[in-house]
Amino acid sequence: MTKILLILTALQVVYGSNKSFINFGSFICPREDKALGQCLRNAFNSYVPQLATGVPEYGVPPCEPLLVPAISIQQSAGPISVTSSYTDVSVTGPSKMRVKNVEVDSKKHQVIASLYIPELRMKGNYNLKGQLFMLPIEGDGVFYAKYDDIDATVTIILGRKRRPNSVDALACKSLEVKFHVGNASMKLENLFGGDSDLGNAMNKFLNENWEKLSNELQAPMEKALQDVLKPLADHAFSILDADDVLLP
Known part of the structure:
Protein backbone atom coordinates (compact mmCIF):
# COMPACT_ATOMS: atom_id res chain seq x y z
CA MET A 1 0.00 0.00 0.00
CA THR A 2 2.86 2.40 0.89
CA LYS A 3 4.52 1.82 -2.50
CA ILE A 4 1.23 2.50 -4.29
CA LEU A 5 0.78 5.78 -2.40
CA LEU A 6 4.35 6.84 -3.21
CA ILE A 7 3.82 6.08 -6.90
CA LEU A 8 0.51 7.96 -6.91
CA THR A 9 2.11 10.97 -5.19
CA ALA A 10 4.95 11.00 -7.70
CA LEU A 11 2.49 10.89 -10.60
CA GLN A 12 0.50 13.74 -9.12
CA VAL A 13 3.65 15.83 -8.81
CA VAL A 14 4.65 15.14 -12.42
CA TYR A 15 1.21 15.56 -13.97
CA GLY A 16 0.10 18.28 -11.56
CA SER A 17 2.63 20.62 -13.14
CA ASN A 18 1.40 19.76 -16.62
CA LYS A 19 -1.58 21.89 -17.70
CA SER A 20 -2.74 19.07 -19.98
CA PHE A 21 -3.76 17.04 -16.92
CA ILE A 22 -5.98 17.62 -13.89
CA ASN A 23 -5.71 15.92 -10.50
CA PHE A 24 -9.19 14.70 -9.55
CA GLY A 25 -8.71 13.03 -6.18
CA SER A 26 -6.87 9.78 -6.89
CA PHE A 27 -7.53 10.13 -10.63
CA ILE A 28 -5.23 12.00 -13.02
CA CYS A 29 -7.46 13.18 -15.85
CA PRO A 30 -6.59 14.65 -19.25
CA ARG A 31 -7.91 18.20 -19.63
CA GLU A 32 -9.37 17.68 -23.13
CA ASP A 33 -13.20 17.48 -22.89
CA LYS A 34 -13.80 13.98 -24.27
CA ALA A 35 -10.95 12.34 -22.34
CA LEU A 36 -11.91 14.28 -19.20
CA GLY A 37 -15.45 12.95 -19.47
CA GLN A 38 -14.21 9.36 -19.61
CA CYS A 39 -11.97 9.95 -16.60
CA LEU A 40 -14.79 11.59 -14.62
CA ARG A 41 -17.03 8.61 -15.38
CA ASN A 42 -14.49 6.29 -13.75
CA ALA A 43 -14.04 8.67 -10.82
CA PHE A 44 -17.78 9.03 -10.19
CA ASN A 45 -18.25 5.25 -10.33
CA SER A 46 -15.65 4.94 -7.58
CA TYR A 47 -17.86 7.19 -5.41
CA VAL A 48 -21.13 5.31 -6.03
CA PRO A 49 -20.60 2.43 -3.55
CA GLN A 50 -20.24 5.02 -0.79
CA LEU A 51 -23.72 6.41 -1.45
CA ALA A 52 -25.47 3.66 0.54
CA THR A 53 -24.04 4.85 3.86
CA GLY A 54 -23.32 8.42 2.77
CA VAL A 55 -20.16 10.46 3.21
CA PRO A 56 -20.92 12.78 6.18
CA GLU A 57 -17.60 14.63 6.00
CA TYR A 58 -18.53 15.81 2.50
CA GLY A 59 -22.18 16.50 3.29
CA VAL A 60 -23.37 13.51 1.23
CA PRO A 61 -26.42 11.93 2.93
CA PRO A 62 -27.11 8.16 2.98
CA CYS A 63 -29.29 7.01 0.10
CA GLU A 64 -30.19 3.51 1.34
CA PRO A 65 -32.96 3.92 2.03
CA LEU A 66 -33.67 7.20 0.29
CA LEU A 67 -36.53 8.93 2.13
CA VAL A 68 -39.31 10.90 0.42
CA PRO A 69 -41.54 12.53 3.08
CA ALA A 70 -44.70 13.07 1.02
CA ILE A 71 -46.10 12.87 -2.52
CA SER A 72 -49.52 14.17 -3.58
CA ILE A 73 -51.13 13.22 -6.92
CA GLN A 74 -54.31 14.47 -8.61
CA GLN A 75 -55.39 12.35 -11.57
CA SER A 76 -58.34 13.41 -13.69
CA ALA A 77 -58.82 12.09 -17.21
CA GLY A 78 -62.13 10.96 -18.69
CA PRO A 79 -63.76 8.39 -16.41
CA ILE A 80 -60.88 8.49 -13.91
CA SER A 81 -60.79 11.02 -11.08
CA VAL A 82 -58.50 10.08 -8.21
CA THR A 83 -56.73 12.01 -5.48
CA SER A 84 -53.94 10.14 -3.70
CA SER A 85 -51.16 10.89 -1.25
CA TYR A 86 -48.09 8.86 -0.30
CA THR A 87 -46.16 9.42 2.93
CA ASP A 88 -43.03 8.07 4.64
CA VAL A 89 -41.82 6.62 1.36
CA SER A 90 -38.54 4.71 1.58
CA VAL A 91 -36.63 3.91 -1.61
CA THR A 92 -33.89 1.32 -2.05
CA GLY A 93 -31.67 0.84 -5.08
CA PRO A 94 -29.96 4.21 -5.78
CA SER A 95 -26.54 2.95 -4.65
CA LYS A 96 -26.67 0.32 -7.43
CA MET A 97 -26.51 3.02 -10.10
CA ARG A 98 -23.67 3.14 -12.59
CA VAL A 99 -22.39 6.05 -14.63
CA LYS A 100 -22.44 5.00 -18.30
CA ASN A 101 -21.07 8.15 -19.87
CA VAL A 102 -19.99 11.69 -19.02
CA GLU A 103 -19.81 14.52 -21.54
CA VAL A 104 -17.94 17.70 -20.66
CA ASP A 105 -18.46 20.97 -22.54
CA SER A 106 -15.92 23.41 -21.12
CA LYS A 107 -17.23 26.26 -23.31
CA LYS A 108 -20.84 25.86 -22.18
CA HIS A 109 -19.68 25.13 -18.59
CA GLN A 110 -21.77 21.97 -18.64
CA VAL A 111 -21.43 18.31 -17.68
CA ILE A 112 -24.02 15.73 -18.76
CA ALA A 113 -23.87 12.27 -17.16
CA SER A 114 -25.86 9.24 -18.29
CA LEU A 115 -26.73 6.81 -15.48
CA TYR A 116 -28.30 3.37 -15.33
CA ILE A 117 -30.22 2.19 -12.26
CA PRO A 118 -31.30 -1.49 -12.38
CA GLU A 119 -34.26 -0.96 -10.06
CA LEU A 120 -35.80 1.28 -7.42
CA ARG A 121 -38.08 -0.29 -4.80
CA MET A 122 -40.50 1.88 -2.83
CA LYS A 123 -42.57 1.27 0.27
CA GLY A 124 -44.76 3.65 2.26
CA ASN A 125 -48.26 4.62 3.29
CA TYR A 126 -50.97 5.77 0.92
CA ASN A 127 -54.41 7.33 1.04
CA LEU A 128 -56.60 7.29 -2.05
CA LYS A 129 -60.12 8.49 -2.92
CA GLY A 130 -61.99 9.04 -6.16
CA GLN A 131 -63.95 7.42 -8.95
CA LEU A 132 -62.98 4.90 -11.59
CA PHE A 133 -65.56 4.39 -14.38
CA MET A 134 -68.34 5.66 -12.06
CA LEU A 135 -67.19 3.24 -9.34
CA PRO A 136 -66.25 4.90 -6.05
CA ILE A 137 -62.75 3.92 -5.01
CA GLU A 138 -60.94 4.42 -1.74
CA GLY A 139 -58.08 2.93 0.21
CA ASP A 140 -55.74 3.62 3.09
CA GLY A 141 -52.77 1.39 3.89
CA VAL A 142 -49.35 0.28 2.76
CA PHE A 143 -48.16 0.45 -0.84
CA TYR A 144 -45.26 -1.17 -2.67
CA ALA A 145 -43.83 -0.06 -6.01
CA LYS A 146 -40.91 -1.01 -8.21
CA TYR A 147 -39.23 0.78 -11.11
CA ASP A 148 -37.04 -1.30 -13.43
CA ASP A 149 -34.41 -0.43 -16.06
CA ILE A 150 -34.04 3.27 -15.34
CA ASP A 151 -31.99 5.43 -17.67
CA ALA A 152 -31.24 8.76 -16.02
CA THR A 153 -29.66 11.95 -17.32
CA ARG A 162 -14.19 32.13 -4.54
CA ARG A 163 -11.29 30.83 -2.48
CA PRO A 164 -9.64 33.23 0.00
CA ASN A 165 -6.24 34.30 -1.32
CA SER A 166 -6.27 31.68 -4.07
CA VAL A 167 -7.65 30.85 -7.51
CA ASP A 168 -11.36 30.14 -7.88
CA ALA A 169 -12.60 26.62 -7.22
CA LEU A 170 -14.88 24.81 -9.65
CA ALA A 171 -18.48 24.78 -8.41
CA CYS A 172 -21.66 22.88 -9.18
CA LYS A 173 -24.12 25.76 -9.74
CA SER A 174 -27.08 23.51 -10.49
CA LEU A 175 -27.89 19.85 -10.94
CA GLU A 176 -31.00 18.42 -12.61
CA VAL A 177 -32.08 14.77 -12.84
CA LYS A 178 -34.44 13.34 -15.46
CA PHE A 179 -35.07 9.65 -16.00
CA HIS A 180 -36.95 7.18 -18.17
CA VAL A 181 -38.43 4.02 -16.65
CA GLY A 182 -38.42 0.77 -18.58
CA ASN A 183 -41.14 -0.88 -16.50
CA ALA A 184 -42.99 -0.30 -13.24
CA SER A 185 -45.37 -2.14 -10.93
CA MET A 186 -47.37 -1.22 -7.83
CA LYS A 187 -49.48 -2.89 -5.15
CA LEU A 188 -51.88 -1.04 -2.86
CA GLU A 189 -53.05 -2.94 0.21
CA ASN A 190 -56.45 -2.48 1.89
CA LEU A 191 -58.27 -1.05 -1.14
CA PHE A 192 -62.07 -0.85 -0.80
CA GLY A 193 -61.87 -1.53 2.91
CA GLY A 194 -60.02 -4.80 2.36
CA ASP A 195 -62.34 -6.26 -0.32
CA SER A 196 -59.90 -8.66 -2.00
CA ASP A 197 -61.80 -9.02 -5.29
CA LEU A 198 -62.15 -5.27 -5.87
CA GLY A 199 -58.64 -4.67 -4.56
CA ASN A 200 -57.09 -7.22 -6.90
CA ALA A 201 -59.01 -5.77 -9.84
CA MET A 202 -57.82 -2.28 -9.04
CA ASN A 203 -54.19 -3.35 -8.63
CA LYS A 204 -54.44 -5.16 -11.95
CA PHE A 205 -55.76 -2.00 -13.59
CA LEU A 206 -52.96 0.10 -12.08
CA ASN A 207 -50.27 -2.27 -13.31
CA GLU A 208 -51.77 -2.46 -16.78
CA ASN A 209 -51.57 1.34 -16.88
CA TRP A 210 -48.22 1.68 -15.13
CA GLU A 211 -46.84 4.37 -17.46
CA LYS A 212 -49.40 6.95 -16.30
CA LEU A 213 -48.76 6.11 -12.66
CA SER A 214 -45.01 6.17 -13.20
CA ASN A 215 -45.19 9.64 -14.72
CA GLU A 216 -47.07 10.93 -11.69
CA LEU A 217 -44.49 9.56 -9.21
CA GLN A 218 -41.47 10.43 -11.33
CA ALA A 219 -40.99 14.11 -10.45
CA PRO A 220 -40.69 13.51 -6.66
CA MET A 221 -38.27 10.64 -7.32
CA GLU A 222 -36.13 12.83 -9.57
CA LYS A 223 -36.05 15.50 -6.85
CA ALA A 224 -35.01 12.91 -4.24
CA LEU A 225 -32.13 11.67 -6.43
CA GLN A 226 -31.12 15.26 -7.08
CA ASP A 227 -30.87 15.88 -3.33
CA VAL A 228 -28.50 12.90 -3.02
CA LEU A 229 -26.30 13.71 -6.02
CA LYS A 230 -25.94 17.48 -5.52
CA PRO A 231 -23.74 17.29 -2.36
CA LEU A 232 -21.62 14.63 -4.07
CA ALA A 233 -21.10 16.88 -7.09
CA ASP A 234 -20.45 19.89 -4.83
CA HIS A 235 -17.57 18.09 -3.12
CA ALA A 236 -16.22 16.37 -6.23
CA PHE A 237 -15.90 19.57 -8.27
CA SER A 238 -14.74 21.80 -5.40
CA ILE A 239 -11.34 20.07 -5.36
CA LEU A 240 -10.63 21.37 -8.89
CA ASP A 241 -9.51 24.82 -9.99
CA ALA A 242 -12.14 26.54 -12.14
CA ASP A 243 -9.54 27.70 -14.70
CA ASP A 244 -8.48 24.09 -15.30
CA VAL A 245 -11.93 23.17 -16.68
CA LEU A 246 -13.89 26.27 -17.67
CA LEU A 247 -13.07 28.09 -20.87
CA PRO A 248 -13.97 31.81 -21.27
Whole structure:
Protein backbone atom coordinates (compact mmCIF):
# COMPACT_ATOMS: atom_id res chain seq x y z
CA MET A 1 0.00 0.00 0.00
CA THR A 2 2.86 2.40 0.89
CA LYS A 3 4.52 1.82 -2.50
CA ILE A 4 1.23 2.50 -4.29
CA LEU A 5 0.78 5.78 -2.40
CA LEU A 6 4.35 6.84 -3.21
CA ILE A 7 3.82 6.08 -6.90
CA LEU A 8 0.51 7.96 -6.91
CA THR A 9 2.11 10.97 -5.19
CA ALA A 10 4.95 11.00 -7.70
CA LEU A 11 2.49 10.89 -10.60
CA GLN A 12 0.50 13.74 -9.12
CA VAL A 13 3.65 15.83 -8.81
CA VAL A 14 4.65 15.14 -12.42
CA TYR A 15 1.21 15.56 -13.97
CA GLY A 16 0.10 18.28 -11.56
CA SER A 17 2.63 20.62 -13.14
CA ASN A 18 1.40 19.76 -16.62
CA LYS A 19 -1.58 21.89 -17.70
CA SER A 20 -2.74 19.07 -19.98
CA PHE A 21 -3.76 17.04 -16.92
CA ILE A 22 -5.98 17.62 -13.89
CA ASN A 23 -5.71 15.92 -10.50
CA PHE A 24 -9.19 14.70 -9.55
CA GLY A 25 -8.71 13.03 -6.18
CA SER A 26 -6.87 9.78 -6.89
CA PHE A 27 -7.53 10.13 -10.63
CA ILE A 28 -5.23 12.00 -13.02
CA CYS A 29 -7.46 13.18 -15.85
CA PRO A 30 -6.59 14.65 -19.25
CA ARG A 31 -7.91 18.20 -19.63
CA GLU A 32 -9.37 17.68 -23.13
CA ASP A 33 -13.20 17.48 -22.89
CA LYS A 34 -13.80 13.98 -24.27
CA ALA A 35 -10.95 12.34 -22.34
CA LEU A 36 -11.91 14.28 -19.20
CA GLY A 37 -15.45 12.95 -19.47
CA GLN A 38 -14.21 9.36 -19.61
CA CYS A 39 -11.97 9.95 -16.60
CA LEU A 40 -14.79 11.59 -14.62
CA ARG A 41 -17.03 8.61 -15.38
CA ASN A 42 -14.49 6.29 -13.75
CA ALA A 43 -14.04 8.67 -10.82
CA PHE A 44 -17.78 9.03 -10.19
CA ASN A 45 -18.25 5.25 -10.33
CA SER A 46 -15.65 4.94 -7.58
CA TYR A 47 -17.86 7.19 -5.41
CA VAL A 48 -21.13 5.31 -6.03
CA PRO A 49 -20.60 2.43 -3.55
CA GLN A 50 -20.24 5.02 -0.79
CA LEU A 51 -23.72 6.41 -1.45
CA ALA A 52 -25.47 3.66 0.54
CA THR A 53 -24.04 4.85 3.86
CA GLY A 54 -23.32 8.42 2.77
CA VAL A 55 -20.16 10.46 3.21
CA PRO A 56 -20.92 12.78 6.18
CA GLU A 57 -17.60 14.63 6.00
CA TYR A 58 -18.53 15.81 2.50
CA GLY A 59 -22.18 16.50 3.29
CA VAL A 60 -23.37 13.51 1.23
CA PRO A 61 -26.42 11.93 2.93
CA PRO A 62 -27.11 8.16 2.98
CA CYS A 63 -29.29 7.01 0.10
CA GLU A 64 -30.19 3.51 1.34
CA PRO A 65 -32.96 3.92 2.03
CA LEU A 66 -33.67 7.20 0.29
CA LEU A 67 -36.53 8.93 2.13
CA VAL A 68 -39.31 10.90 0.42
CA PRO A 69 -41.54 12.53 3.08
CA ALA A 70 -44.70 13.07 1.02
CA ILE A 71 -46.10 12.87 -2.52
CA SER A 72 -49.52 14.17 -3.58
CA ILE A 73 -51.13 13.22 -6.92
CA GLN A 74 -54.31 14.47 -8.61
CA GLN A 75 -55.39 12.35 -11.57
CA SER A 76 -58.34 13.41 -13.69
CA ALA A 77 -58.82 12.09 -17.21
CA GLY A 78 -62.13 10.96 -18.69
CA PRO A 79 -63.76 8.39 -16.41
CA ILE A 80 -60.88 8.49 -13.91
CA SER A 81 -60.79 11.02 -11.08
CA VAL A 82 -58.50 10.08 -8.21
CA THR A 83 -56.73 12.01 -5.48
CA SER A 84 -53.94 10.14 -3.70
CA SER A 85 -51.16 10.89 -1.25
CA TYR A 86 -48.09 8.86 -0.30
CA THR A 87 -46.16 9.42 2.93
CA ASP A 88 -43.03 8.07 4.64
CA VAL A 89 -41.82 6.62 1.36
CA SER A 90 -38.54 4.71 1.58
CA VAL A 91 -36.63 3.91 -1.61
CA THR A 92 -33.89 1.32 -2.05
CA GLY A 93 -31.67 0.84 -5.08
CA PRO A 94 -29.96 4.21 -5.78
CA SER A 95 -26.54 2.95 -4.65
CA LYS A 96 -26.67 0.32 -7.43
CA MET A 97 -26.51 3.02 -10.10
CA ARG A 98 -23.67 3.14 -12.59
CA VAL A 99 -22.39 6.05 -14.63
CA LYS A 100 -22.44 5.00 -18.30
CA ASN A 101 -21.07 8.15 -19.87
CA VAL A 102 -19.99 11.69 -19.02
CA GLU A 103 -19.81 14.52 -21.54
CA VAL A 104 -17.94 17.70 -20.66
CA ASP A 105 -18.46 20.97 -22.54
CA SER A 106 -15.92 23.41 -21.12
CA LYS A 107 -17.23 26.26 -23.31
CA LYS A 108 -20.84 25.86 -22.18
CA HIS A 109 -19.68 25.13 -18.59
CA GLN A 110 -21.77 21.97 -18.64
CA VAL A 111 -21.43 18.31 -17.68
CA ILE A 112 -24.02 15.73 -18.76
CA ALA A 113 -23.87 12.27 -17.16
CA SER A 114 -25.86 9.24 -18.29
CA LEU A 115 -26.73 6.81 -15.48
CA TYR A 116 -28.30 3.37 -15.33
CA ILE A 117 -30.22 2.19 -12.26
CA PRO A 118 -31.30 -1.49 -12.38
CA GLU A 119 -34.26 -0.96 -10.06
CA LEU A 120 -35.80 1.28 -7.42
CA ARG A 121 -38.08 -0.29 -4.80
CA MET A 122 -40.50 1.88 -2.83
CA LYS A 123 -42.57 1.27 0.27
CA GLY A 124 -44.76 3.65 2.26
CA ASN A 125 -48.26 4.62 3.29
CA TYR A 126 -50.97 5.77 0.92
CA ASN A 127 -54.41 7.33 1.04
CA LEU A 128 -56.60 7.29 -2.05
CA LYS A 129 -60.12 8.49 -2.92
CA GLY A 130 -61.99 9.04 -6.16
CA GLN A 131 -63.95 7.42 -8.95
CA LEU A 132 -62.98 4.90 -11.59
CA PHE A 133 -65.56 4.39 -14.38
CA MET A 134 -68.34 5.66 -12.06
CA LEU A 135 -67.19 3.24 -9.34
CA PRO A 136 -66.25 4.90 -6.05
CA ILE A 137 -62.75 3.92 -5.01
CA GLU A 138 -60.94 4.42 -1.74
CA GLY A 139 -58.08 2.93 0.21
CA ASP A 140 -55.74 3.62 3.09
CA GLY A 141 -52.77 1.39 3.89
CA VAL A 142 -49.35 0.28 2.76
CA PHE A 143 -48.16 0.45 -0.84
CA TYR A 144 -45.26 -1.17 -2.67
CA ALA A 145 -43.83 -0.06 -6.01
CA LYS A 146 -40.91 -1.01 -8.21
CA TYR A 147 -39.23 0.78 -11.11
CA ASP A 148 -37.04 -1.30 -13.43
CA ASP A 149 -34.41 -0.43 -16.06
CA ILE A 150 -34.04 3.27 -15.34
CA ASP A 151 -31.99 5.43 -17.67
CA ALA A 152 -31.24 8.76 -16.02
CA THR A 153 -29.66 11.95 -17.32
CA VAL A 154 -27.94 14.31 -14.90
CA THR A 155 -27.26 17.81 -16.21
CA ILE A 156 -24.76 19.88 -14.22
CA ILE A 157 -24.04 23.56 -14.79
CA LEU A 158 -20.57 24.53 -13.61
CA GLY A 159 -19.47 27.82 -12.14
CA ARG A 160 -16.90 29.39 -9.86
CA LYS A 161 -16.54 29.60 -6.10
CA ARG A 162 -14.19 32.13 -4.54
CA ARG A 163 -11.29 30.83 -2.48
CA PRO A 164 -9.64 33.23 0.00
CA ASN A 165 -6.24 34.30 -1.32
CA SER A 166 -6.27 31.68 -4.07
CA VAL A 167 -7.65 30.85 -7.51
CA ASP A 168 -11.36 30.14 -7.88
CA ALA A 169 -12.60 26.62 -7.22
CA LEU A 170 -14.88 24.81 -9.65
CA ALA A 171 -18.48 24.78 -8.41
CA CYS A 172 -21.66 22.88 -9.18
CA LYS A 173 -24.12 25.76 -9.74
CA SER A 174 -27.08 23.51 -10.49
CA LEU A 175 -27.89 19.85 -10.94
CA GLU A 176 -31.00 18.42 -12.61
CA VAL A 177 -32.08 14.77 -12.84
CA LYS A 178 -34.44 13.34 -15.46
CA PHE A 179 -35.07 9.65 -16.00
CA HIS A 180 -36.95 7.18 -18.17
CA VAL A 181 -38.43 4.02 -16.65
CA GLY A 182 -38.42 0.77 -18.58
CA ASN A 183 -41.14 -0.88 -16.50
CA ALA A 184 -42.99 -0.30 -13.24
CA SER A 185 -45.37 -2.14 -10.93
CA MET A 186 -47.37 -1.22 -7.83
CA LYS A 187 -49.48 -2.89 -5.15
CA LEU A 188 -51.88 -1.04 -2.86
CA GLU A 189 -53.05 -2.94 0.21
CA ASN A 190 -56.45 -2.48 1.89
CA LEU A 191 -58.27 -1.05 -1.14
CA PHE A 192 -62.07 -0.85 -0.80
CA GLY A 193 -61.87 -1.53 2.91
CA GLY A 194 -60.02 -4.80 2.36
CA ASP A 195 -62.34 -6.26 -0.32
CA SER A 196 -59.90 -8.66 -2.00
CA ASP A 197 -61.80 -9.02 -5.29
CA LEU A 198 -62.15 -5.27 -5.87
CA GLY A 199 -58.64 -4.67 -4.56
CA ASN A 200 -57.09 -7.22 -6.90
CA ALA A 201 -59.01 -5.77 -9.84
CA MET A 202 -57.82 -2.28 -9.04
CA ASN A 203 -54.19 -3.35 -8.63
CA LYS A 204 -54.44 -5.16 -11.95
CA PHE A 205 -55.76 -2.00 -13.59
CA LEU A 206 -52.96 0.10 -12.08
CA ASN A 207 -50.27 -2.27 -13.31
CA GLU A 208 -51.77 -2.46 -16.78
CA ASN A 209 -51.57 1.34 -16.88
CA TRP A 210 -48.22 1.68 -15.13
CA GLU A 211 -46.84 4.37 -17.46
CA LYS A 212 -49.40 6.95 -16.30
CA LEU A 213 -48.76 6.11 -12.66
CA SER A 214 -45.01 6.17 -13.20
CA ASN A 215 -45.19 9.64 -14.72
CA GLU A 216 -47.07 10.93 -11.69
CA LEU A 217 -44.49 9.56 -9.21
CA GLN A 218 -41.47 10.43 -11.33
CA ALA A 219 -40.99 14.11 -10.45
CA PRO A 220 -40.69 13.51 -6.66
CA MET A 221 -38.27 10.64 -7.32
CA GLU A 222 -36.13 12.83 -9.57
CA LYS A 223 -36.05 15.50 -6.85
CA ALA A 224 -35.01 12.91 -4.24
CA LEU A 225 -32.13 11.67 -6.43
CA GLN A 226 -31.12 15.26 -7.08
CA ASP A 227 -30.87 15.88 -3.33
CA VAL A 228 -28.50 12.90 -3.02
CA LEU A 229 -26.30 13.71 -6.02
CA LYS A 230 -25.94 17.48 -5.52
CA PRO A 231 -23.74 17.29 -2.36
CA LEU A 232 -21.62 14.63 -4.07
CA ALA A 233 -21.10 16.88 -7.09
CA ASP A 234 -20.45 19.89 -4.83
CA HIS A 235 -17.57 18.09 -3.12
CA ALA A 236 -16.22 16.37 -6.23
CA PHE A 237 -15.90 19.57 -8.27
CA SER A 238 -14.74 21.80 -5.40
CA ILE A 239 -11.34 20.07 -5.36
CA LEU A 240 -10.63 21.37 -8.89
CA ASP A 241 -9.51 24.82 -9.99
CA ALA A 242 -12.14 26.54 -12.14
CA ASP A 243 -9.54 27.70 -14.70
CA ASP A 244 -8.48 24.09 -15.30
CA VAL A 245 -11.93 23.17 -16.68
CA LEU A 246 -13.89 26.27 -17.67
CA LEU A 247 -13.07 28.09 -20.87
CA PRO A 248 -13.97 31.81 -21.27
